[in-house]
Amino acid sequence: MENLLVRERYKVIRVQEAGEDYAFLEAVDIQDREKQMCFLNVYEGSLLPVYLNCFDQMDDCEDFQGMFLQGDSLVVVFAYRSGTPIDQVFYRGAEHSWETRMAFAELVLHKALSLSLLPPEVSCAAMLSDNLLIDLEGRVMTSWHITPMEGMNSRELAYLAIDQVKKILLARFASPVEELEFLAQLDSGAYKSITQVYALWRETKDSIRQAYEALDKKNAFRRWLALLWKTIKWKVKTAKTR
Numbered sequence: 001m002e003n004l005l006v007r008e009r010y011k012v013i014r015v016q017e018a019g020e021d022y023a024f025l026e027a028v029d030i031q032d033r034e035k036q037m038c039f040l041n042v043y044e045g046s047l048l049p050v051y052l053n054c055f056d057q058m059d060d061c062e063d064f065q066g067m068f069l070q071g072d073s074l075v076v077v078f079a080y081r082s083g084t085p086i087d088q089v090f091y092r093g094a095e096h097s098w099e100t101r102m103a104f105a106e107l108v109l110h111k112a113l114s115l116s117l118l119p120p121e122v123s124c125a126a127m128l129s130d131n132l133l134i135d136l137e138g139r140v141m142t143s144w145h146i147t148p149m150e151g152m153n154s155r156e157l158a159y160l161a162i163d164q165v166k167k168i169l170l171a172r173f174a175s176p177v178e179e180l181e182f183l184a185q186l187d188s189g190a191y192k193s194i195t196q197v198y199a200l201w202r203e204t205k206d207s208i209r210q211a212y213e214a215l216d217k218k219n220a221f222r223r224w225l226a227l228l229w230k231t232i233k234w235k236v237k238t239a240k241t242r
Helices: 047-057 098-115 120-126 154-169 177-187 194-216 220-240
Strands: 010-018 022-029 037-043 064-070 073-079 132-135 139-142
Touching: 010 037, 037 047, 047 064, 047 073, 047 120, 098 120, 098 132, 098 139, 098 154, 098 194, 120 154, 154 177, 154 194, 177 194, 177 220, 194 220
Parallel strands: none
Antiparallel strands: 010 022, 022 037, 037 073, 064 073, 132 139
C-alpha cells in the first residue's frame, strides 16, 4: 500500500495499521507547497456510515482537515503530529519532578476536556496511550489514530483520562497523602464524566502542590521520615477500608 496515491493528492508513505475494514496511514500532501505530512484514517464496509456520521461533527477539532469518499472507502484526513507516546515518558521508575507531573496531569485533563466535544468514537480512541504524544517542553498532542472501538461513550472517556492521569501522578513513596487521596478518589468510580474529573482536580491540586512544597522545605532526613510515616499511616488506613 506504500506509495499508493489517494485522490491524486495524498501519497501514502507508511501503513501503521491495515485490517479488513480499517486502515491508518501516514501520507504526504503532494499538492501542498511545503509537502506537509498528514494522517489518513480509512473506513469501509459497516464502519463507513458510522464514521461518516462521526466525522460530520468535527468542527471543534483544529487538526481535522476533511473527509471524502473514494470508491467504497471513507478517507478522513488529519494534521500530522509527532512525539513520544505517554507510556514511554511516564512509567514506573521514570524520574520526573513533582512540578512536571502536576503540569502534565493538567495538560492531559485539558486534552480530555477538548476531546469531549467530539463524538465518543473519536474522543475515546484519541485518549488511548499510543495517541497521546508528550513533549516535555510542555505540550500534549494527538496522533489521531482513530481505530474502531465499540460501545464508547462519555463515561469511557472519563475512565481513559483517569488511567492516563494515574500514570503521570503515580502513587509512590514520594507522594504526599493529598495526592494519594486524589488518586483513591479517581479509583472510587464516582467520577463518570471528564468534567467531574476535572472539577475534582481543580478542587485538590492546590492542596497537593502545597503538600509537595512543604516536603521540599524539609532537609533530606526529615523529608524521608515524613514520607515514611505517611506511608505507614496510609497503609493502615487503606487496609481498614478493604
